[in-house]
């Protein structure tokens with residue numbers, strides 16, 4: 001049985017005060033949600049406020065990015081051991097916005113994933129095709145290359161600790177969700193890649209989340225697909241009631 005992961009990616013939203021008030025409303029709404037692991041990923045600066053607010057709950061806190069070296073003269077960067085010591089348990093790596101605007105590549109995804117694992121964090125590694133790639137039937141080629149370059153070089157023991165998120169870029173923040181069947185087909189392909197690279201046991205236990213305009217009214221259909229093991233939620237994770245209803249699908 002794969003325990004679902006329901007993760008909120010807050011992107012560049014919310015102040016420290018807004019972070020605390022989110023948790024006041026959200027924590028009681030998901031207090032009995034033992035069917036899933038619940039994760040919130042605020043901006044770096046609001047990680048301490050989130051860790052504090054989630055202290056007596058089962059909600060895990062994650063970062064949205066990480067640098068691959070432990071320390072050094074790298075102005076503006078944050079390392080995996082720093083995240084771990086701030087109370088993070090999770091980190092999103094290779095989000096399409098990082099790939100699109102900040103030069104993230106398969107190579108940096110791999111280095112960041114290894115660094116996160118070494119620091120004891122659980123990486124959520126994102127893959128997904130752009131609209132023109134889907135339209136030219138390149139979805140599997142793109143996702144396959146992102147998978148191979150980003151996580152294909154991990155050892156089986158390292159791979160066992162990561163979560164994959166399939167996020168079609170055309171569905172992010174657009175209100176256009178992949179249909180449950182489209183998402184499931186991509187997940188099935190990715191699980192096949194896991195099997196090919198890491199074997200049948202890894203494929204059976206690897207959690208693959210769907211992300212891209214997940215909302216309270218479409219989460220049930222997505223989660224009804226046996227291939228879909230949770231959700232990575234942007235916009236709809238900013239509101240406590242809406243994210244709680246996604247968690248409690």
Ligand code: PGA
Pocket residue numbers: 009167171172173174175211212213214232233234235236
């Ligand atoms: P969205 O974002 O739910 O707002 O589409 C998802 C994501 O970027 O992880």
